[in-house]
Amino acid sequence: MSAVANPHAAHDAGALVIIGAGLAGWTTAREFRKLDTSTPIVLVTADGGDFYAKPTLSNACAQKRSAEQLVTTPAAKMAETLNVTLRAHSQVRSIDTQAQTLTLSASDGATHTQPYGQLVLATGAHPIRLPLQGDASADVQSINQLTDLAHFQRTLGAAPKTVLIMGAGLIGCEFANDLLLGGYRVHVVDPTERPLAALLPAAAGDQLGAALHALGVVWHFGATVQAVKHSAATAPLAVTLATGEVVGADLVLSAIGLRADTALASAAGIACERGVVVDDQLQTSAPYVFALGDCAQYASAGARTLPYVMPIMNAARALAATLTGTPTALVFPLMPVSIKTPALPTVVAAPHPAQPGAWVADALEAAAAQGGGVWRFMDPAGQQRGFVLTGGQTTRRMELAKATVL
Ligand SMILES: Cc1cc2nc3c(=O)[nH]c(=O)nc-3n(C[C@H](O)[C@H](O)[C@H](O)COP(=O)(O)OP(=O)(O)OC[C@H]3O[C@@H](n4cnc5c(N)ncnc54)[C@H](O)[C@@H]3O)c2cc1C
Known part of the structure; x- marks a missing residue:
């Protein structure tokens, strides 16, 4: 050339x-x-x-x-x-x-x-790719651009089909919710104990886990995918987890991170x-x-x-x-992220990972009665450094943002 x-x-x-x-x-x-x-x-x-x-x-x-x-x-x-x-x-x-x-x-x-x-x-x-065993490991898909979605939709065809998602993080949970609403059966495999374990306080993650389970997600926590093979028995794919369990699926979607x-x-x-x-x-x-x-x-x-x-x-x-000639320092404001899980709408304003402090639930029962929860990340000096809102509480995003110190 x-x-x-x-x-x-x-x-x-x-x-x-x-x-x-x-x-x-x-x-x-x-x-x-x-x-x-x-x-x-x-x-x-x-x-x-x-x-x-x-x-x-x-x-x-x-x-x-x-x-x-x-x-x-x-x-x-x-x-x-x-x-x-x-x-x-x-x-x-x-x-x-x-x-x-x-x-x-x-x-x-x-x-x-x-x-x-x-x-x-x-x-x-x-997308991060994990080395997996099995003759169908190359068929594992990820969705990070339009052409990936087109390929995924072409491969999947019409419902009902079973999709196994690797990863219960933000993208894995969103796809799980979306595919369930689209009429598919969904399994999610993750080595942690609950969805969004790295981002949410445990109680909020459990709420999301329960809401998605109620919609139909089959969770496989404390597990990783080891091998993906073509199979006549569990057609068309057999997904072997490190726990020894074998799950049948039509398609495996990897959402383990970027x-x-x-x-x-x-x-x-x-x-x-x-x-x-x-x-x-x-x-x-x-x-x-x-x-x-x-x-x-x-x-x-x-x-x-x-x-x-x-x-x-x-x-x-x-x-x-x-x-254009005006040197400008970038200062990020607080930027809460909305997680697109209609089963339990969730908003997260995560504290800096190095920020010392702990998650504190707001009168959880009262919040739960209104359908959702409120968690504040409090530093040792008693200042709020982040928050998580679920369900009906997500409407309080502005109020919680104002109370958060960057
Ligand atoms: C499924 C999914 C859901 C998401 N949902 C949310 C959400 O709800 N809220 C939220 O805040 N964020 C969300 N995100 C994240 C958000 O979408 C991304 O942060 C954002 O779109 C990234 O944009 P980007 O331009 O940096 O990268 P990209 O969109 O990845 O663009 C990269 C571009 O670089 C080009 N490129 C790369 N290398 C080369 C090369 N060598 N030569 C020429 N071109 C090259 C590519 O072709 C592409 O055009 C989501 C992400 C995913 C995958």
């Missing part, structure tokens, strides 16, 4: 180049355009570039929506509205931070060199830890290179990744100001 000279090279030398057409990439382009209508923006993405809200992946089934129906704005319309040159179906292979260029493989197989004035990495995260996509940055010598390391202005260790979204590890969040929508909206606004 030979490198093809870019006819726009001179014009693009001062361009803002964004890698990734997820929420982080497109929101950065939108915020930038509010402040600067003339600097060229080039957005390079491995996918088609259609705009959609990724959270809708985990409630599409109940709403009987296909992957195509989740697209809210087609790629071409996004590019036209924001005056962006879109290079869709183009994989960025490498970044040269000295020369300020990227090398990308276009959909036609040609290799292009793309110069940049400023570069934004918005490469997202990819890992920030740092491959490109790392290969370019840009500092990466759990994500691409950025300072409070979203600058990476390389000049003129910035990062945000699921791929970033934010100094503003105490060196954490924050793989949610609200951090992206806040980061994109601050970044656009910095990119």
Whole structure:
């Protein structure tokens, strides 16, 4: 494959180049355009570039929506509205931070060199894959983009079918609820003792576990998946757990977590830890290179990744100001996350993992009588540092947010 000279090279030398057409990439382009209508923006993405809200992946089934129906704005319309040159179906292979260029493989197989004035990495995260035994282990699916959902829906076909979900975290619980509402049978396997064990106080996790069980989830706690095999007996798959139990399923969905996509940055010598390391202005260790979204590890969040929508909206606004000449430190507000489990709606404003303190339940019986619960994370000085609301109590989100100290 030979490198093809870019006819726009001179014009693009001062361009803002964004890698990734997820929420982080497109929101950065939108915020930038509010402040600067003339600097060229080039957005390079491995996918088609259609705009959609990724959270809708985990409630599409109940709403009987296909992957195509989740697209809210087609790629071409996004590019036209924001005056962006879109290079869709183009994989960025490498970044040269000295020369300020990227090398990308276009959909036609040609290799292009793309110069940049400023570069934004918005490469997202990819699902963690566990090495599993069995002749069907390669058939285990994950859903992190539109094409994954399309593949999943094609494979699954019409209900009733049985889906085994690996992982009882946020995404595993959302898919469990969604698939049940869509008419499927659902098993969930997790090594902990309850859903969302890392995020919720035990009593809240138990409430969610009971609500999803009442809807039909078969829980397998304290267990991990060891092998996935084709089977005539439990057709079409036999899933062997470390406990020795064998569960029959039509499809296995892995929801055990995401890992920030740092491959490109790392290969370019840009500092990466759990994500691409950025300072409070979203600058990476390389000049003129910035990062945000699921791929970033934010100094503003105490060196954490924050793989949610609200951090992206806040980061994109601050970044656009910095990119257009007003260096702006990103300060995250409190950003509660709504977990899309209609069986028990749940809102979480998690404290920083290093925050000392303990979860305290608000008069649990009274709250339960109103259908739900309230938990506050209290530090040793008696200040509220986080909260969890379930059921009918989720309407109190603003009140609890106001009482929380960051
Ligand atoms: C099922 C599900 C449900 C969710 N629900 C919620 C929710 O309810 N609330 C909430 O706050 N958050 C939720 N999230 C998280 C939220 O959706 C994500 O934090 C957010 O969408 C991530 O956006 P992003 O742009 O950083 O990454 P992505 O959307 O992953 O985009 C990454 C982009 O980078 C491109 N790319 C990567 N590498 C390259 C390369 N080398 N060359 C070219 N292009 C490249 C990809 O093609 C893609 O366009 C959910 C996530 C999932 C998976």
